[in-house]
Amino acid sequence: MAGTTTATHINRSTKTVTRDGGSGTGGVDPHQLWLTAHQPRRGRRPGFSREAITAAAVALADAEGLEAVTMRRVAAQVGAGVMSLYSYASDKETLLELMVDQVSGELPASGPLTGDWRADLKTIAHLQRDLMLRHPWLPAALSTRRSLGPHTLAFLEHALAALRPTGLDGAAKLEIFAQLTAFVAGHVTYEITQTAAAKSPDRAAAEARYLATVAADGHHPELAEALSSPARTLTPEATFTRFLNRLIEGLGTD
Template sequence: MPHDEGAGAAGVDFEQLWLRPTEPRRGRRPSFSREAITAAAVSLADAEGLEAVTMRRVAAQVGAGVMSLYSYAPDKETLLELMVDHVSGELTFTDPPSGEWRADLKSVAHLQRAHMLRHPWLPAALSTRRVPGPNTLAFLERVLSVLRPTGLDGAAKLEVFAQLTAFVAGHVAHEIAQAAVSQFPDRAAAEARYLAGVAADGCHPELAEALSAPGRTLTPEATFTRFLNRLIDGLDTDATHL
């Protein structure tokens, strides 16, 4: 029987998923492709969020019976693996690394941010461990090549990649949440009044000083760039500190 749709990643057969992708797990070969199933699931998630992605909804999208989907996607966790790798195919580069690894890494992060904003479900999907498929591996290979001039060892390079991806995912999740809150200007005004009151109470001098500092450009792009610069410009590549 297929796994429950909420099954954990422990139930995913990664060798079957990535090394033998054309072999159905059981039964007759379906009349539709794994690509079509994955694309339908991505379309649903883009439009309605991950909660909308159920085997029943995806089956309806491709015009198939629910049970027939299990040949290639035996549970929702496997489907999520397919979805993440599917959209990772969009992470492409036209030029080779420049050799200026900090600048190149910042370009990678901006590419990731745009990618996650196109697919707002991605930060949540990436919050649990994913085993990279072919598209994700191609992107990882590029990032590792960007980091070659640092002289970091392989484990440290993988840690930098994980740190960068986690930063972008967390920032995008916050950015999406803030965009939703901005639709309620009364709430933003109430928050501003509250913080002004706190700053004036004499009990929070550090906060009062911080809030009195000159304002900065608060567009999402500018804010992301400032945070990203602090992260990457502060990366320590001294092997003695690792």
């Protein structure tokens, strides 16, 4: 899955080169990470692989959050020494890149498109939301990642194909996809926060009482009117779909 700054990232990455010939992507060289065949250090062949290490890190993040993902914890998960992991991921930043791309492989990178780009974008957004809800650490990870791995690029290619009927240039299509991904990531973060808050009904009741008092003080007529409107369906799926429809329908092709 492309990150929330896909358009900016791609435009810059084709132009930025550091003094030492690197890619300008911080501590991770995407060419080396994704295009160079991985060869572990010489010696006895280890009983694990980069894929197994990445899967262990994903499992830890799913269960306990990104904070739980340390080289030591991941090494323990795969039954390896900490130092041996550095043959596969030189640091946590690199491991995070591997994690994001691995879970992005759960997204379909092919399949028929309807030709209705708005309908196809809505489908793509729902797929992204489902993925982020399965991996609640993903929205935060997308905001800091710097490279686009093979699974991410495959899904991006699919999304750009969905936008072909718009007739927009490449930069505009990248911007639309970045905007869509940012919306999904932000909404999923909100959903996760609301789910946690729902576990504290006293807090929710206190918040409702506070807003009712403020709305009745005469100084917030717009808020009072908004709160007096009939309640809408508040299921997470319905709320996401409503907001998504507004976003997609508002996108033009200028």
